Amino acid sequence: MASPTISIKNRSAFHEYFIDDTYVAGMVLLGTEVKSLREGRGSFNDSYCIIHKGELWLKSLHISPYSHGTVNNHDPDRDRKLLLQKREIRKIQAKLKEKGYTLVPLKIFMNDRNFIKIEIGLGKGKKLYDKRESIKQKDVEREMKRFLK
Numbered sequence: 001m002a003s004p005t006i007s008i009k010n011r012s013a014f015h016e017y018f019i020d021d022t023y024v025a026g027m028v029l030l031g032t033e034v035k036s037l038r039e040g041r042g043s044f045n046d047s048y049c050i051i052h053k054g055e056l057w058l059k060s061l062h063i064s065p066y067s068h069g070t071v072n073n074h075d076p077d078r079d080r081k082l083l084l085q086k087r088e089i090r091k092i093q094a095k096l097k098e099k100g101y102t103l104v105p106l107k108i109f110m111n112d113r114n115f116i117k118i119e120i121g122l123g124k125g126k127k128l129y130d131k132r133e134s135i136k137q138k139d140v141e142r143e144m145k146r147f148l149k
Contacts, residue, residue: 006037008108010044015131017104017123024117026083030074032066037116042108049103049120051093056082058105082118092122100124
């Protein structure tokens with residue numbers, strides 16, 4: 001039996017930020033967290049990434065407790081370490097020192113070897129008028145698709 005593929009997306013990230021670079025990182029997870037993510041029970045609300053002592057950490061990603069877990073179930077909002085190469089972390093750290101850049105989680109997925117990975121993006125915050133422009137563009141594209149059908 002093939003394991004279910006996971007794809008949990010952070011929809012608000014593309015609305016709030018201009019994403020310049022993306023990186024794929026591994027995550028240090030507990031067993032019950034993996035099982036819960038396979039059920040699709042993760043939420044990106046207000047989650048962000050930081051670099052602390054040369055390591056990349058994911059803060060406030062909510063992974064619901066596993067439904068069949070026992071007393072050994074995980075803490076839903078714990079900090080999780082992300083696995084990237086040192087040179088990539090240094091490159092990200094140099095970009096973060098520039099004004100306006102932030103590191104945002106974009107999506108969680110399962111790769112071809114059934115490892116759970118996270119895609120993180122280096123982005124700059126959008127202004128209100130940029131967000132309005134994005135909404136207008138999406139509306140125009142939606143209307144064009146509707147008209148062509």
